[in-house]
Amino acid sequence: MVQERLPDERIDTLSLQILIDRDTCMGSGNCVFWAPGTFDLGDDGISVVLEPAEGEERQMFLAQEGCPTRAISLWRDGVEVTSP
Amino acid sequence: MVRVSLDETVGEPAPFDPFELQDTVTGDIRDPYPRMADLRRQSAVHFGNIDFIGSDDPEPPLVSEVPVPVSVFGHDEVVCALRDDRTYSSTVYEGIMGVVMGPTILQMDAPRHKVQRALVSPAFRSRILERWETELVRSVVDDLIDAFAARGRADLVRELNFGFPVQVIARILGLPMVDYPKFQEWTIGLISVASNWDRAMAASEELRVYLTAVIGQRRRQPADDLISDLVVAEIEGERLSDEEILAFLRLLLPAGVETTYRATGNLLFGLLQHPEQLEALRNDRALFPQAFEESLRWEPPVTVILRKTLKDAVLGGVPIPANSDVGLFLGAANRDDRRYADPDTFDMFRQAQQHVGFGFGVHMCLGMHLARMEARVAVNAILDRLDDIRFDPDADDDPHIHGMAFRSPTSLPVCFSPR
Ligand code: HEM
Ligand code: SF4
Numbered sequence: 383m384v385q386e387r388l389p390d391e392r393i394d395t396l397s398l399q400i401l402i403d404r405d406t407c408m409g410s411g412n413c414v415f416w417a418p419g420t421f422d423l424g425d426d427g428i429s430v431v432l433e434p435a436e437g438e439e440r441q442m443f444l445a446q447e448g449c450p451t452r453a454i455s456l457w458r459d460g461v462e463v464t465s466p
Numbered sequence: 467m468v469r470v471s472l473d474e475t476v477g478e479p480a481p482f483d484p485f486e487l488q489d490t491v492t493g494d495i496r497d498p499y500p501r502m503a504d505l506r507r508q509s510a511v512h513f514g515n516i517d518f519i520g521s522d523d524p525e526p527p528l529v530s531e532v533p534v535p536v537s538v539f540g541h542d543e544v545v546c547a548l549r550d551d552r553t554y555s556s557t558v559y560e561g562i563m564g565v566v567m568g569p570t571i572l573q574m575d576a577p578r579h580k581v582q583r584a585l586v587s588p589a590f591r592s593r594i595l596e597r598w599e600t601e602l603v604r605s606v607v608d609d610l611i612d613a614f615a616a617r618g619r620a621d622l623v624r625e626l627n628f629g630f631p632v633q634v635i636a637r638i639l640g641l642p643m644v645d646y647p648k649f650q651e652w653t654i655g656l657i658s659v660a661s662n663w664d665r666a667m668a669a670s671e672e673l674r675v676y677l678t679a680v681i682g683q684r685r686r687q688p689a690d691d692l693i694s695d696l697v698v699a700e701i702e703g704e705r706l707s708d709e710e711i712l713a714f715l716r717l718l719l720p721a722g723v724e725t726t727y728r729a730t731g732n733l734l735f736g737l738l739q740h741p742e743q744l745e746a747l748r749n750d751r752a753l754f755p756q757a758f759e760e761s762l763r764w765e766p767p768v769t770v771i772l773r774k775t776l777k778d779a780v781l782g783g784v785p786i787p788a789n790s791d792v793g794l795f796l797g798a799a800n801r802d803d804r805r806y807a808d809p810d811t812f813d814m815f816r817q818a819q820q821h822v823g824f825g826f827g828v829h830m831c832l833g834m835h836l837a838r839m840e841a842r843v844a845v846n847a848i849l850d851r852l853d854d855i856r857f858d859p860d861a862d863d864d865p866h867i868h869g870m871a872f873r874s875p876t877s878l879p880v881c882f883s884p885r
Contacts, residue, residue, distance in 0.1 A: 408580065409587055410830050415755075415838070416818075427587055448820035450830040452549060 398442060399457035400431050406453040413445035413454060421445060429453065495870045498769070499810060502539055502798040510540030511784040518870060533790040541802035541822070543782040544794045547773060548827035551576065554773035556829060558791060562772075563720075566659055566670045568713030572721070572829065579828060585699045585706055586714055589638070589692050592835040598638065603843040606633045611851055618884035619858050621877050622848075623731055631726040631840060635718055640691020641680065648676075653719045660871070670716065677715050681708055722833050728767035728874030729758075729823075730841045734848070735867055735875045736761050736812035738857050743814050748849045754842050757814040762800075762823030764812045765867055767874055769797035771825055796822045797873070852882035 400420070409427035413420075419436035421429050443465040446454045456463050498518045505512055514534045538544050547554045559573035571582045588594060610629050614620040632650050641649060655662075655669025680693055688694040696711045706714070737744040737757070747753050770793050779786045786792065800821045801809035807816075824831035831837070848855060857865065861879030868876050 408583065408828050408830075411592055411835060412820075412830065414592065415835070416820075423591055423593075427584060427591070444818060444820065450549070450826045451828060 397458060398439060398463070400435065400442065401455045401457060402429050402431065403453045403455075404428050406451050407449075408451050408453075410450050412448045412450060416444040416448050417441035496866055496868055498870055499797065499801060502795060503801065503803070505537075506539035506798055506802065509784065510538060510543045510782040511786070512537045512539070533787045536786055536790045536792045538781065538792060538794050539798040539802075540782055541799040541805045544796065544799040544822055545826055547781060547792065547794055548822070548825065548829075550779075551828050553775060553777055553779050554792060555776045556773060558772045558774035563717075566656065566666055567716040567720075569710060570713045570717040571832075572717060576828070581701065581704045582706065582710065582714075583828070583832070584701055585704065586696065587832065588699075589695055590832050590836055592839075595836055595839055598634070598836075599839055599843060602637050603630070603634055603840055604847065606630050606637075607844050607847045608851075611847060615851060616884050619861075619879070619881040621861075621863075621879050622734060623727075623875055623878050626844065626848075627727045627730045627734075627878075630844060631723045632719075634836075634840060635722050638692050639680075639715065639718075640684075640689055640693055645676075648672075652676075653723055656716065657720045657724045659720075673716055673719075674712060677712055678708070681711055718833075721831075722836070724872065725767050725833075726837050726840050728872060729762060729837060730844055731874040731878060732765040732767060732867060733758055733761035733841060733845065734878055735865070736764060736814075737845075738855070738878070738880065740812060741856065743812075744855075747814070747845075751846060751849075753814065754845065755838070756818055758838060758841050758845075759818065759821060759823075760812060760814045760816065763806070763819075763821035764800070764810075765873055766796050766800055766821070766823035767872055768823075768825075769869075769873055770795050770871055796825070851885065852880070853885075855880050855882040857881075 407428045409423060409429070411423055411429075413429055414422055417437045420432060420442055422432055424430045442456060446456050447465055495518055501518055505516065513536055516537050538547060555575050556573050556579070557575060559570075563570070564573050571579055571586065574582060607626070607630050610626050614625055620626070632653050633646060636646050636649050652669040652673050655665045656673065657666075659666035681697060684691075684694045685697050688698065693711070693715070696706055696714070699706060737747065743757070747757050773792045773794065775786055775788050775790045775792060777788045779788075800806075800823060803809050805819070824834045824837075858879040858881040860881075861877075863877045863879050865875055865877050865879060867873055
């Protein structure tokens with residue numbers, strides 16, 4: 383299957399940057415379950431970050447940890463961060 | 467309207483007896499968790515057959531070319547294996563479920579798995595499912611509750627939990643209502659595969675004939691249902707063959723009916739055992755997601771899933787040879803005390819954390835949003851309609867959660883204020 387690689391999704395919230403790897407995302411929708419104000423599934427079934435992204439940081443960390451294929455990474459000041 | 471009834475009537479579906487579904491393969495098990503915790507404390511990864519009844523007389527290891535089976539009990543180790551689908555292959559199911567259901571996504575590896583999963587996914591997204599919530603699920607549940615609401619007592623396992631997921635799937639597939647009793651009977655047949663092989667094979671064959679006709683009909687005349695969506699689904703030139711659609715539809719019965727009825731039972735069991743948590747949920751329904759996720763952590767209905775190593779691997783520091791059958795104990799992972807404080811307690815107020823009750827990695831449950839919605843609607847209907855619900859002190863049952871590979875309550879005898 384040839385799929386053109388779309389640019390990775392990158393959105394800045396107040397203090398966290400959210401990065402979704404579109405190749406790794408398998409469209410489970412689990413991020414939308416944990417952080418409905420932050421994530422949504424696009425028409426192609428791949429996760430996107432809402433603009434403006436809302437929700438508590440705690441929910442974003444839950445989405446990151448709950449992503450079955452590790453497609454979500456969170457960054458603060460250029461450094462990757464995980465649940466505190 | 468189809469009901470799971472306790473008396474045998476001609477034309478009605480066979481009465482549902484949950485004991486038909488107990489897994490005889492692994493024996494009568496009330497609480498496998500202390501043993502799993504012991505094993506995990508020794509090592510997160512074990513080799514050889516594990517005896518869960520607890521006798522300390524292990525079978526002598528077989529001398530053979532085939533690697534011994536591996537069992538994994540640690541949370542991080544289970545997650546690690548499930549995220550590495552290139553090493554831990556799902557083709558292990560080909561010789562098990564594959565025989566009864568045909569080639570399903572459950573047993574596929576990349577790249578075919580990714581394509582097929584994308585083809586079947588749209589109908590299971592949470593936004594698409596919203597339409598079924600009031601239109602379908604609530605009315606199915608209400609009909610079942612109508613049958614016993616005035617009685618003041620009921621066994622929720624037999625009278626409610628089993629009856630609704632099967633009707634929900636039948637409607638989503640778009641089957642005509644007159645066929646529901648047959649469909650329910652085949653479902654019970656198919657999912658008794660562990661205890662009654664002949665019956666499962668017969669049900670599988672009858673479903674094949676029946677569903678093949680429906681698929682052909684929908685090809686000629688599409689309707690507003692899942693089968694019609696599947697016959698036209700196409701992504702970048704890739705489509706589903708009739709054989710793949712048939713296999714997928716048959717997979718939905720064990721995957722979508724048995725799990726949901728068991729999960730709803732486990733949540734209700736946890737709540738009835740902890741009336742203060744039941745009360746908190748009654749007063750604030752927004753707590754439902756955390757209550758359900760906690761029940762899936764505490765008593766996942768599917769306690770173990772399987773993989774096969776395609777190459778030599780190392781898990782939790784332990785080397786595992788290529789070609790090993792690997793049992794990933796979701797139930798043990800969900801109670802890993804390195805991750806969860808007081809893991810054996812059902813506590814919906816604990817800090818939310820991802821559990822593995824829906825599996826993890828690329829095969830993470832396709833139906834999780836449907837299951838979450840169905841369980842929410844059922845529990846909300848119970849809380850709305852059955853005031854003062856509690857375990858029935860006069861029932862001479864000893865309700866408890868039971869099973870090994872699949873777990874759920876044997877019965878849920880409850881009483882409430884009749885309406
Ligand atoms: C609370 C209820 C449920 C539980 C606990 C559950 C659990 C699971 C688990 C553990 C897996 C992973 C199996 C593996 O990786 O070997 C899985 C996969 C699957 N589930 Fe569920 N399930 C539930 C409800 C449903 C429902 C309602 C449906 C559909 C109507 C469904 C459809 C599927 C399918 C199709 C797969 C295979 C996905 C794949 O291989 O990519 N499940 N489920
Ligand atoms: S949880 Fe991960 S895999 Fe699932 S939709 Fe979100 S980003 Fe994609």
